[in-house]
Amino acid sequence: MRITVIGSGYVGTTTAIVLASLNHQVIGADIDTSKISKLKKGILPFVEPGLNDLLSEMLKTGRLNFTDNIVTAIQESDVIYIAVGTPSREDGTADLRYLQAVADRIAGAINGYKVIVVKSTVPVGTNRWLSDYLSDKIGNPKLFDVVSNPEFLREGSAMYDTLHPDRTVLGGMSGHAIEILKEIYQPLGSKVLITDWETAELIKYASNSFLATKVSFINEMCRIAERAGANVVEVAQGMGMDVRIGAKFLNAGIGYGGSCFPKDVKALIATARELGVELKILEAVETVNRTQPLFYLKKLVQTLRETVDKPWIVALLGLTFKPNTDDQRESPAIRIVEELLPDCQEIRIIDPTIEFPDQTPWPDERKVVVCKTVEEAFSAADAAILCTEWEMFAKINWEEAVRCMRNPILLDGRNFYNPEQLRAAGIRYLALGRGNST
Ligand SMILES: NC(=O)c1ccc[n+]([C@@H]2O[C@H](COP(=O)([O-])OP(=O)(O)OC[C@H]3O[C@@H](n4cnc5c(N)ncnc54)[C@H](O)[C@@H]3O)[C@@H](O)[C@H]2O)c1
Numbered sequence: 001m002r003i004t005v006i007g008s009g010y011v012g013t014t015t016a017i018v019l020a021s022l023n024h025q026v027i028g029a030d031i032d033t034s035k036i037s038k039l040k041k042g043i044l045p046f047v048e049p050g051l052n053d054l055l056s057e058m059l060k061t062g063r064l065n066f067t068d069n070i071v072t073a074i075q076e077s078d079v080i081y082i083a084v085g086t087p088s089r090e091d092g093t094a095d096l097r098y099l100q101a102v103a104d105r106i107a108g109a110i111n112g113y114k115v116i117v118v119k120s121t122v123p124v125g126t127n128r129w130l131s132d133y134l135s136d137k138i139g140n141p142k143l144f145d146v147v148s149n150p151e152f153l154r155e156g157s158a159m160y161d162t163l164h165p166d167r168t169v170l171g172g173m174s175g176h177a178i179e180i181l182k183e184i185y186q187p188l189g190s191k192v193l194i195t196d197w198e199t200a201e202l203i204k205y206a207s208n209s210f211l212a213t214k215v216s217f218i219n220e221m222c223r224i225a226e227r228a229g230a231n232v233v234e235v236a237q238g239m240g241m242d243v244r245i246g247a248k249f250l251n252a253g254i255g256y257g258g259s260c261f262p263k264d265v266k267a268l269i270a271t272a273r274e275l276g277v278e279l280k281i282l283e284a285v286e287t288v289n290r291t292q293p294l295f296y297l298k299k300l301v302q303t304l305r306e307t308v309d310k311p312w313i314v315a316l317l318g319l320t321f322k323p324n325t326d327d328q329r330e331s332p333a334i335r336i337v338e339e340l341l342p343d344c345q346e347i348r349i350i351d352p353t354i355e356f357p358d359q360t361p362w363p364d365e366r367k368v369v370v371c372k373t374v375e376e377a378f379s380a381a382d383a384a385i386l387c388t389e390w391e392m393f394a395k396i397n398w399e400e401a402v403r404c405m406r407n408p409i410l411l412d413g414r415n416f417y418n419p420e421q422l423r424a425a426g427i428r429y430l431a432l433g434r435g436n437s438t
Contacts, residue, residue: 004077012083020064029073047326074109092266107137127197145177150204156324171200214249216288222252225433232433254413255292257321257330293332300411311345315377318388326353333387383409398425
């Protein structure tokens with residue numbers, strides 16, 4: 001099959017590489033010329049374990065090419081995937097301007113029948129709108145079919161997830177187009193669910209919103225555990241042992257972030273509102289998540305105030321929203337830095353994906369320092385905060401850290417460490433909801 005994937009971000013690039021590995025002839029297209037020139041040279045423009053090797057391998061086969069010429073990319077393929085961003089607008093609704101720009105390009109370039117596959121996460125009603133919009137612009141509805149094929153990959157394991165999907169959801173009106181998509185994915189052997197457009201769109205939002213609900217739920221349990229002297233880690237363990245509940249997405253901490261959960265929860269609330277439905281659970285999920293980083297931080301600030309005068313030096317371990325990605329979008333660590341900054345002499349960030357200040361949201365802020373080593377970050381620090389559970393932070397020698405720090409205090413924002421081990425090393429260990437001792 002000749003396939004074009006428009007949008008070469010986390011989703012589009014992964015999709016293009018994996019489709020090439022399934023023996024399709026694939027073009028990855030993007031308007032960002034710097035991304036395209038990197039991809040052509042075999043360099044991933046983002047961090048994603050394992051994907052760079054598969055990219056190099058696929059470029060060598062000649063089955064994968066990248067271009068910034070969107071028109072040619074559309075004309076040379078029979079199946080056009082759309083994987084552009086759908087960020088939040090101020091009011092929480094999804095901004096569909098990139099999708100519409102691609103629709104305009106397709107309408108202007110179409111030179112024969114195309115299956116148009118919407119991989120971007122789009123609000124309920126968008127695939128139907130796209131089909132009508134293209135019909136109007138092209139003037140011949142027989143020249144294309146639109147299929148909704150929401151993406152469920154997780155950054156950090158994007159390649160594995162794309163090669164081993166739990167399910168493939170295909171939403172649409174055209175049996176012919178759905179058959180083409182089934183054939184494309186057939187080598188993956190995943191379960192296929194065929195629905196209409198609206199159902200496929202809602203499956204994606206409902207899935208992300210449900211996972212976000214699990215996170216905010218355990219974070220509320222964490223708040224009770226903190227007051228009651230219970231241990232939220234064991235509460236989650238006990239809940240997760242119930243197969244009806246499952247253990248995943250039950251780690252209490254500073255909250256969820258990233259490019260999907262925050263925007264998708266907001267967009268679903270906005271869509272529901274437009275449809276005259278109030279989503280009370282999701283509104284609460286959002287509120288808990290928005291307040292969670294500061295709820296955690298309060299404990300550290302109180303301890304610091306009792307211990308040492310301002311301005312403080314704080315080491316921040318991890319800025320990305322989760323490990324194994326360089327994605328900082330909506331990372332709760334950013335909220336923490338912004339909240340702490342006025343009271344700090346320096347915030348020293350250490351994150352394996354960050355080398356220079358211009359890779360942070362504060363390129364010109366002299367109080368934000370990017371460190372290359374843990375020793376540098378800890379030197380004379382008044383406290384450390386673990387925001388992202390990167391593997392490198394599991395290997396910290398805490399006895400040495402205690403010797404480097406002015407005040408050996410650690411706020412564990414992800415319940416990552418064993419409290420006893422850290423206390424034995426001489427750290428004043430702070431976490432939330434981990435029993436009476438924290
Ligand atoms: N990142 C994830 O983990 C993930 C997972 C599932 C679904 N999604 C959804 O997939 C979509 C893409 O997400 P992403 O994280 O890959 O976004 P991204 O921001 O990493 O990439 C989007 C790309 O689209 C390109 N683009 C924008 N307008 C274009 C145009 N007119 N023509 C060609 N290219 C254009 C941008 O230059 C950018 O490279 C979003 O709707 C997102 O919600 C993302």
